[in-house]
Amino acid sequence: MTAPDTQRPPTDAQPTVREAVIQLMRDLGIDTVFGNPGSTELPMFRDYPSDFRYVLGLQESVVIGMADGYAQATRNASMVNLHSAAGVGHAMGNIFTAFKNQTPMIVTAGQQSRSILPFDPFLFAAQATDLPKPYVKWAVEPARAEDVPLALARAYRIAMQPPCGPVFVSIPADDWDRTTEWVTPRQMSQAIGPDPVSITRVATALNASRRPAIVVGAGVDRDGAVGRVVALAEQHRAAVYTAPMSARCGFPERHPLFAGFLPAMRERIVQRLAEHDLILVLGAPAFSYHVEGQGPHIPAGATLFHIVDDPQTAAWAPVGDSVVASLHLALDALLEHSAPPQRAAPTGRATPQEAVAGVPMSVPYVLQSLDRARQPGDVVVEEAPGSRSDIQAHLPMAGADSFYTMASGGLGHGMPAAVGVALARQRQGQAGRVIALIGDGSSMYAIQALYTAAQMNVPMTFVILNNRRYAALQDFAPVFGYAPGVKPAGTDLPNLDFVMLAQGQGMTAERAEAPDALAPALERALRHPGPFLIEIVVA
Incomplete structure (x- = not known):
């Protein structure tokens, strides 16, 4: 051509x-x-x-x-x-x-x-x-x-x-072959400034609160505002929670002010936030629920403020006052008006218990091992919903641009999205490796992504957690009335061989089944110059 x-x-x-x-x-x-x-x-x-x-x-x-x-x-x-x-x-x-x-x-x-x-x-x-x-x-x-x-x-x-x-x-x-005119691109603002009166009201309430909480969602990282949230939280000594089902990392999860993840359940959110008199939700709905709930949406006596760039999300929030704005501009305004009183530092997130080796290996043990093997600049793209609570406990994310998952709950996004993130980082000359952390069931929705990763030779590692089942569905079944131990139909996945699936698409791959093989296998998978798939058999 x-x-x-x-x-x-x-x-x-x-x-x-x-x-x-x-x-x-x-x-x-x-x-x-x-x-x-x-x-x-x-x-x-x-x-x-x-x-x-x-x-x-x-x-x-x-x-x-x-x-x-x-x-x-x-x-x-x-x-x-x-x-x-x-x-x-x-x-x-x-x-x-x-x-x-x-x-x-x-x-x-x-x-x-x-x-x-x-x-x-x-x-x-x-x-x-x-x-x-x-x-x-x-x-x-x-x-x-x-x-x-x-x-x-x-x-x-x-x-x-x-x-x-x-x-x-x-x-x-x-x-395509018809004649036309050249198009000159127009400059257009891609940010929404906050209403001055509304953001001043939020800042005043935040300054006056006794025990503020900040709840961060994907919008914080999308707007490049993670550092600003860290500065605001440190100034106010505010506990920081991740919003339910957040698709990005809005706050460094090893930071002493990080208080953990809110569940997608009304009553449990109220319970987790019970000690706070002001709740500031940034870049997330207030709140995303997964199951039906009853009662109030926030603790009695608490006030909620909500800053998000989507007017539809702001409109359906059941409680609180909303400001529609881009997060980086809203946070700049809050930092400018920040005048907090002396507050005691909140209690940080509890350190998870050390996971122990076993055969078959537990997911916490695998994630703990992966955390120790990865490099500081590595990025995680996740689609293992059945293991998400273990990921949150044993694989903490570093903050800006460190974590991606799907906001929809629909499977088939994570594996190709990881390839896209890796291609972008490769194009931009960024250091660090992309780790696609995918469940065995999730991976089969988009297994063809391995072919593109192999053909483009992107520096990334696919980590397949193979528990031979749709774990999220089996674990969630009791919520819908299943008796303990009863599996919903069609939720077992025996006889999938991800090493063969990867090799058949041109990728180097291996399987780890025992604890003593895990650390050297992860080392090979994370240091390989091109794409690599490691299938890890878990309990």
Whole structure:
């Protein structure tokens, strides 16, 4: 392929849609396209420029997951290209997760040529823009081929505007060779400042409180505000909790002010926060619940303030006063007005009990060993919901950009997202390794991600916790009336061999089954120059 010039051609030259879109992407800092190619997308990639890269995923949900991790790690919208209706349908689970993760992402999908759309052609998308709704912020199929570059420029701005999220553009196959006009990117604020009166009220109440608590969610890390939360907590000697189901790390979990994780259960949240008279929720819903609850949402006599960049999340909060703002700007204002009284330091989080070796190995023992083997700059991408409480106890995260998981609860995101994070960090020259910590059941939703990791030779380690079951479902069954020890149907997973699955996709892999083999196996897995999978058999 002949690569077009990487510099913008003279403004009096009339470009094709393809040329205008490629130049727009360059101007927006996007040089990577994630995709799984189909016939209606082929015209987009003719004369593909040499300064761009195409990251192939072997299934569309894997493609979206990789683009999600990449966008979160780069803090810029990722570009995805899917096939028409069937490809978008395959991708919908992870589009939903990207929406819940508030990940900026431009999802493009091929459409059949405009000239044959009146005849319902093979592989076209009827009502293409309706298919991904309601889990995209905006969806369009431009009325004219000439409007495609403008539509993509608008899509980028919408994706990046808080609350960030995926957008969708359907592009007919014959649009790419039509002539159009160059699009000059516009500058647009990507942050929301807090209302001065409202944020002053929060600061005044925080200064006057006796025992404040701060509850951090994924929005803190998304907005690059972890350091500001640390400064605010230290000034106020406030206990810091992680919000229920948080998809990022909003506070260093070894910090003496870190008080632990709130459960997704109303009564237990009230119990955990009982000693606090003021609760400041940052970058998270107030609160996410997983099971039905009764009674108050916060302790009697406590006041809740809520700062989040999503007006919808602010609107449904059942208690407290909300401020809609970007977290870094709101925290700057709170720090400026900070004048706390002398307070006693709160009780920190209890140190978990040392896990002991056994055969088969326990999950706490494996995670404790992984914590000791990893390097300070390593990043964890997790999708092992059945082991999450053990992860929280035995694998503490370092703070900013150290941890990612899915906000939706939908499986099939973590494995490809880890590849996306690793690709972003590799592209940016960042040190440290990505550790994909995945359950055996979760991994099978997106096992094709191993192929992309192997082909791109990214420095990452897949750690598969193989307990041969859907542990989260079996452990959760008593909540829904199952008798102790009774397994729900379809929750056992015998006879999966992850070493063979990895080797079959071109990746080095090994299995660890005994404690004395674990430490050297982790050492090999975490020091390997390219991708490596380690399957760990656990109880």
